[in-house]
Amino acid sequence: MDNPPNRSRSGIGRRRSLTLAGGFLLTVGVPWLLSLVGFFLSLWIVVPAPTFSLLPLGVGAPEVSPWLLAVNAIALLLVLLRLQSGWWFGVALVCSVLGFILSAFPLMQFPAANARIAQEMEARLGKASLTATPPIAQSLRSRPFVWSDSFRGIAVPPVRIDRAIPFAQVEGVTLTLNLYRPLAVGLHPAIAVIYGGAWQNGTPANDELFSRYMAAQGYTVVALDYRHAPQFRFPAQLQDIQTALVFIQEQAEALEIDRQRVALMGRSAGGHLASLAAYGESPFPIRAVVNYYGPTNLIEGYNNPPVPDPIDSRAVLEAFLGGSPNQVENLYQQASPINAVQPNLPPSLLVYGGRDHVVQPKFGRQLYDKLKAAGNRAVWVEIPWAEHAFDAVFSGVSNQLALYYTERFLAWALQEQFPF
Incomplete structure (x- = not known):
């Protein structure tokens, strides 16, 4: 035992x-x-x-x-x-x-940043831009930052969604769009959204929370596709966006779009394409363009990459345009929105992160200064603590601030009567 x-x-x-x-x-x-x-x-x-x-x-x-x-x-x-x-x-x-x-x-810097942006909005667009109301009886965000939203998320009411609607067949590639509409049926002002991804990847489903949120505010949001580099090089991407705009023009009633009230918006590479499309020829008048951290001066961006450079900017530009500025300088010039600036362009909202190490904010600032010098309306929003693609965190500190002013800018620009 x-x-x-x-x-x-x-x-x-x-x-x-x-x-x-x-x-x-x-x-x-x-x-x-x-x-x-x-x-x-x-x-x-x-x-x-x-x-x-x-x-x-x-x-x-x-x-x-x-x-x-x-x-x-x-x-x-x-x-x-x-x-x-x-x-x-x-x-x-x-x-x-x-x-x-x-x-x-970020929270310590928030009050000063918000005050600067509010002052900029009022100076460039008038005081009414800060109190603009959305197209349908929905409310804009009440404050630039809501503590509880940081933890629980920003509420997104239900909307109607139709995905993968084909709008073109180009070189064996089927181009599609996603459609986000309010529950109320009828013609609505529209936002054509173009995704980023270094011109090499992405889908119309990118940043869908934003598309759904804006649809709930009374807009028809059309998220557009385009062909990708390096298989397809510039100007293929811009041509695809222009083809999509023609489709919107022709199918406006079926898509529930008021073709007289359309804005373009893009992020990163999409902001670049949105700016080129808005500043160039369009099948209908573009009422405004929203550029979130998009490249603006591609030669300068190539010659002065960020430090550190996490995406290898020069390799990305070479894949997009087919070579360096020494090899294809004309394409770099044509693909730079800063070179498309002229008088009488649609109002522009430029939103950049102060700590962006993919697209440096100084290049966005150059575009802003040139737009103003040509007599155009432009609003500069720089978020000091934000990195590139900050709005990927939809309820994040930076996106709450950017969203607060973006929805007011769009409500101002897409009023039934021209505000400018």
Whole structure:
């Protein structure tokens, strides 16, 4: 027969060891881990991503800063409550304090940035642009930033959606569009949306939350497709957008579009194409263009790439245009929206991240200055803490700010009567 006292003592020892280990993890491990994770993620608010694989951290960290602020505050509280001697507590304390400070940066800059943008909107478009109402009796966002939306998300009411509607067949490629409409049937002002993706990838379903949100505001949103580089090079992409606009013109009633009230909007490569299409020939008048961080001066962008350069900008431009500026300079000139500026262009809203390491904001600013010099209406929105594609986080800090002014700009520009 086994010795029961030995088994009993060994069981007690194991339980005691587990209890001590659990106590250690609770006392040291949780605060330690939370402080390190919070600090690591918060670092990307100020540290640019050196590679494409790390770019999501640089894009996302500022946008989820309210979450990071909460994480760092909890970590700091746990460290202070369990403060003991030992190097791990010192490290945890430093990390949680630094993480808390870093995660507060976007929110600390928010009031000044918002004030500058509001002043810019009023100066360029008039005070009425800040109080414009959407086409249907829906309400605009009440404030540029809503804390609760950062955690629960921005509410998007139901709308009608039709996907993959073909509008052209070009060189064996079927081009399609997605259609987002209000529940109310009838003709609506329209926003033709063009996705980004370095002219090489993407679909009309990109950024669908925005398309649904704007449809709920009373717009018909048409998300357009185009052929991709490097298989198809410029001007194929612009030609596809122009073909889509002809389709919209011809099918306006079936699509429930008021062809007299159409705006173009694009992000990144899509912002570039939207600007070229709006500033060039169109089958119908374009009432406004919204350019989110789109390339504007391709030769300058090639010669002065960002540092760091996570997408290899020169390789992207060479794939799009078929060579360097020395090889195909005319194409670089033709593909640069800044060279298409002339008087009497549609009003432009230019939205750029101050920390964009894919499309530097200084090039957007050059376009803005040239538009103003030619007598055009343009609004400059620079979000100091934001990276490229910041609006991928729809309820993020930057997108809340951009959305607040974008929907007011569009409501102003697409009024039934011309506001300008």
